[in-house]
Amino acid sequence: MPSLSRRATTMPPSPIRKLVPFADAAKAKGRHVYHLNIGQPDIKTPEVFWNAIMNHGREVLEYGPSAGFTSYRKKLVEYYKSYDINVDYENILITTGGSEAIIFTLMTIANHGDEIIVPEPFYTNYNGFAVEAGVKIVPITSSIEEEFQLPPLESIREKITDRTRAVMICNPNNPTGYVYSREEMLALREIAIENDLFLLSDEVYREFTYDGLKHTSVLHMHGLDKQAVMLDSVSKRYSACGARVGCIVTRNQEIIDTALKFGMARLCPPTLEQLGAEAGVDTDAEYFREVLEEYRERRDIMVHLLHEMPGVVAPNPKGAFYLIARLPVDDADKFAQWLLSDFQVDDETVMVAPANGFYSTPGLGQDEVRIAYVLNVEDLKRAMHILAEGLKVYPGKTI
Amino acid sequence: MPSLSRRATTMPPSPIRKLVPFADAAKAKGRHVYHLNIGQPDIKTPEVFWNAIMNHGREVLEYGPSAGFTSYRKKLVEYYKSYDINVDYENILITTGGSEAIIFTLMTIANHGDEIIVPEPFYTNYNGFAVEAGVKIVPITSSIEEEFQLPPLESIREKITDRTRAVMICNPNNPTGYVYSREEMLALREIAIENDLFLLSDEVYREFTYDGLKHTSVLHMHGLDKQAVMLDSVSKRYSACGARVGCIVTRNQEIIDTALKFGMARLCPPTLEQLGAEAGVDTDAEYFREVLEEYRERRDIMVHLLHEMPGVVAPNPKGAFYLIARLPVDDADKFAQWLLSDFQVDDETVMVAPANGFYSTPGLGQDEVRIAYVLNVEDLKRAMHILAEGLKVYPGKTI
Numbered sequence: 175m176p177s178l179s180r181r182a183t184t185m186p187p188s189p190i191r192k193l194v195p196f197a198d199a200a201k202a203k204g205r206h207v208y209h210l211n212i213g214q215p216d217i218k219t220p221e222v223f224w225n226a227i228m229n230h231g232r233e234v235l236e237y238g239p240s241a242g243f244t245s246y247r248k249k250l251v252e253y254y255k256s257y258d259i260n261v262d263y264e265n266i267l268i269t270t271g272g273s274e275a276i277i278f279t280l281m282t283i284a285n286h287g288d289e290i291i292v293p294e295p296f297y298t299n300y301n302g303f304a305v306e307a308g309v310k311i312v313p314i315t316s317s318i319e320e321e322f323q324l325p326p327l328e329s330i331r332e333k334i335t336d337r338t339r340a341v342m343i344c345n346p347n348n349p350t351g352y353v354y355s356r357e358e359m360l361a362l363r364e365i366a367i368e369n370d371l372f373l374l375s376d377e378v379y380r381e382f383t384y385d386g387l388k389h390t391s392v393l394h395m396h397g398l399d400k401q402a403v404m405l406d407s408v409s410k411r412y413s414a415c416g417a418r419v420g421c422i423v424t425r426n427q428e429i430i431d432t433a434l435k436f437g438m439a440r441l442c443p444p445t446l447e448q449l450g451a452e453a454g455v456d457t458d459a460e461y462f463r464e465v466l467e468e469y470r471e472r473r474d475i476m477v478h479l480l481h482e483m484p485g486v487v488a489p490n491p492k493g494a495f496y497l498i499a500r501l502p503v504d505d506a507d508k509f510a511q512w513l514l515s516d517f518q519v520d521d522e523t524v525m526v527a528p529a530n531g532f533y534s535t536p537g538l539g540q541d542e543v544r545i546a547y548v549l550n551v552e553d554l555k556r557a558m559h560i561l562a563e564g565l566k567v568y569p570g571k572t573i
Numbered sequence: 574m575p576s577l578s579r580r581a582t583t584m585p586p587s588p589i590r591k592l593v594p595f596a597d598a599a600k601a602k603g604r605h606v607y608h609l610n611i612g613q614p615d616i617k618t619p620e621v622f623w624n625a626i627m628n629h630g631r632e633v634l635e636y637g638p639s640a641g642f643t644s645y646r647k648k649l650v651e652y653y654k655s656y657d658i659n660v661d662y663e664n665i666l667i668t669t670g671g672s673e674a675i676i677f678t679l680m681t682i683a684n685h686g687d688e689i690i691v692p693e694p695f696y697t698n699y700n701g702f703a704v705e706a707g708v709k710i711v712p713i714t715s716s717i718e719e720e721f722q723l724p725p726l727e728s729i730r731e732k733i734t735d736r737t738r739a740v741m742i743c744n745p746n747n748p749t750g751y752v753y754s755r756e757e758m759l760a761l762r763e764i765a766i767e768n769d770l771f772l773l774s775d776e777v778y779r780e781f782t783y784d785g786l787k788h789t790s791v792l793h794m795h796g797l798d799k800q801a802v803m804l805d806s807v808s809k810r811y812s813a814c815g816a817r818v819g820c821i822v823t824r825n826q827e828i829i830d831t832a833l834k835f836g837m838a839r840l841c842p843p844t845l846e847q848l849g850a851e852a853g854v855d856t857d858a859e860y861f862r863e864v865l866e867e868y869r870e871r872r873d874i875m876v877h878l879l880h881e882m883p884g885v886v887a888p889n890p891k892g893a894f895y896l897i898a899r900l901p902v903d904d905a906d907k908f909a910q911w912l913l914s915d916f917q918v919d920d921e922t923v924m925v926a927p928a929n930g931f932y933s934t935p936g937l938g939q940d941e942v943r944i945a946y947v948l949n950v951e952d953l954k955r956a957m958h959i960l961a962e963g964l965k966v967y968p969g970k971t972i
Contacts (some may be wrong), residue, residue: 232618237814282577288578439705440669
């Protein structure tokens with residue numbers, strides 16, 4: 175048979191993919207598995223979102239415009255305004271999820287073989303998007319000791335080559351929960367301007383910041399209109415991951431117009447979910463207050479319980495609903511697999527995501543895991559108890 | 574500002590894009606425009622499809638599996654069986670529309686710089702997908718005089734280089750309405766085997782064949798299990814273009830597994846529409862009988878009226894709901910624009926797609942247009958009347 179492409183066959187699998195068979199086997203044994211490994215919120219999608227879909231009033235499920243419904247784009251202008259992000263609806267291109275927003279942006283700003291600088295650990299699917307776009311991710315390492323703050327500017331500058339096209343961040347960050355400060359954003363702005371780079375900011379967790387922290391958008395930066403590109407999605411905001419509705423927002427109209435060509439090739443984003451997303455902008459403020467309070471409580475409990483476990487290092491996340499924890503184990507891959515295969519408390523166990531898959535530099539994150547706090551408080555306490563018990567008896571424990 | 578990528582800026586726009594401002598201007602003048610330029614069916618989406626979406630019974634619009642819902646994949650096995658296509662559900666990867674099925678397949682089988690042979694005229698969005706995948710489309714020309722049948726095998730053989738990875742067809746064909754015969758499919762099979770190539774077949778118009786013609790799927794071919802890849806979508810079948818649900822079907826499990834990596838990066842296809850598509854498999858046979866009868870009647874009327882226009886050449890399409898017509902005009906681009914800007918009958922006009930955008934070889938299709946018969950019979954008659962009147966007085970007419 176003809177061989178497959180190198181790009182596809184060499185693409186790294188998802189960090190949890192190899193664990194899935196072990197999770198399935200555990201479940202087949204009747205064991206309950208607490209999933210701390212995925213970013214699927216358990217929060218209800220707002221009623222206004224559902225209602226708009228239910229009242230679609232259509233007989234034909236037609237194509238929408240390639241750029242997304244104009245009414246939705248105009249509604250998003252209102253939404254962004256409420257976060258002090260001032261844009262016109264022409265600055266917004268609706269995409270099929272935040273994933274497509276990233277792929278279209280990479281394809282629009284970079285040629286095959288170009289480089290994008292990304293602080294690691296980073297959302298692993300960036301690897302897949304980079305492979306699809308033929309772009310190389312050049313990591314700059316942020317460390318758990320520094321609570322995953324932005325690495326020194328010098329470490330970014332020394333990675334810049336004539337193939338570098340952009341710096342891309344995720345803010346609030348998946349997988350670390352870190353929220354870049356205004357000072358860090360200004361530093362990135364400086365780097366972008368001095369090196370004529372694009373600054374891409376994945377801001378899908380905008381709503382999720384704690385302790386009164388204010389989120390700084392890349393579109394809050396002055397003098398960066400041609401270079402700042404924000405990537406967004408309704409997945410987390412409205413707990414609507416299955417909707418596949420995202421967008422690219424930039425004041426650089428050439429980027430929108432060019433990305434729209436890719437948009438025209440794929441015709442349109444899903445029609446019905448755009449109706450939901452448009453209505454979602456009118457979600458009651460109370461919904462977000464409750465959701466945020468729920469996540470904050472979960473975070474506090476989780477961090478508290480993690481800190482009670484001997485040898486565990488876990489910076490307090492300021493945003494999103496993830497954290498990276500260093501565990502006193504030989505190898506987080508093996509530990510995660512062991513939890514699923516060889517460990518249980520009252521026939522229950524937990525699944526965590528080994529963090530090495532979130533690093534691009536080989537060897538990093540070997541004793542770290544990413545934990546998503548997308549379980550209710552009772553389940554989360556139970557899952558933390560199982561993790562603590564597991565750490566006590568895991569054969570590869572290091573303390 | 575940093576410059577954009579060559580791939581994006583050099584990507585050809587949709588062939589009707591430059592006409593859109595003229596159509597908008599015509600409408601702004603209060604003129605009614607009959608759209609013969611798009612493949613958006615006016616047929617109602619089946620009730621079972623809508624009902625499944627309306628009865629989703631969910632509180633959280635969650636991610637589905639990256640490969641699509643297993644229940645839907647299993648249901649598709651039944652659907653394909655009814656077309657004598659025997660596959661397992663593991664042979665099916667659900668995608669976000671047929672568009673993503675094509676992009677994932679190209680990325681899976683070809684590296685940057687590889688070549689894909691495609692008979693022209695072809696669906697213009699293949700250009701966009703090729704640019705995204707970094708693949709070069711090498712056209713083999715089918716001609717209106719030969720009713721767009723497959724060009725001689727020799728013309729395919731002479732285009733094969735060491736970078737050629739596949740031959741890709743659309744069957745039934747958009748934009749020509751041609752349906753490849755069993756003999757033509759066997760010839761393509763021969764080419765694929767003798768040159769160790771993949772054979773990709775976009776079969777989204779499977780349901781739409783006329784005059785008792787039987788559609789031959791690439792998956793009907795024997796001895797081609799590793800090489801045959803079928804690309805599909807529910808858009809046309811259920812008049813559900815806005816659903817964005819398609820699939821890749823191949824018995825080459827390595828292709829499915831590899832494409833799934835791209836699928837995992839983008840997380841999942843839209844959740845709700847998969848429920849609709851799954852239920853759609855149970856659409857009453859009567860629905861398709863009526864739809865097909867409707868399209869056949871439209872085709873007959875349209876072809877009859879086109880053949881009454883002096884100097885018009887229009888092969889009778891055997892499938893899909895398009896045809897290519899040669900018009901007695903100097904330039905179809907100019908004519909299409911003139912229809913929108915300078916012509917009307919009782920304040921109505923028509924919009925057609927100039928066919929040069931469907932050819933990859935420069936200079937071809939200059940006096941051809943693609944017409945989609947997605948209007949009801951009365952509107953179609955009216956649109957044909959306007960076209961006929963326009964041809965009589967167009968300043969650039971050639972007879």
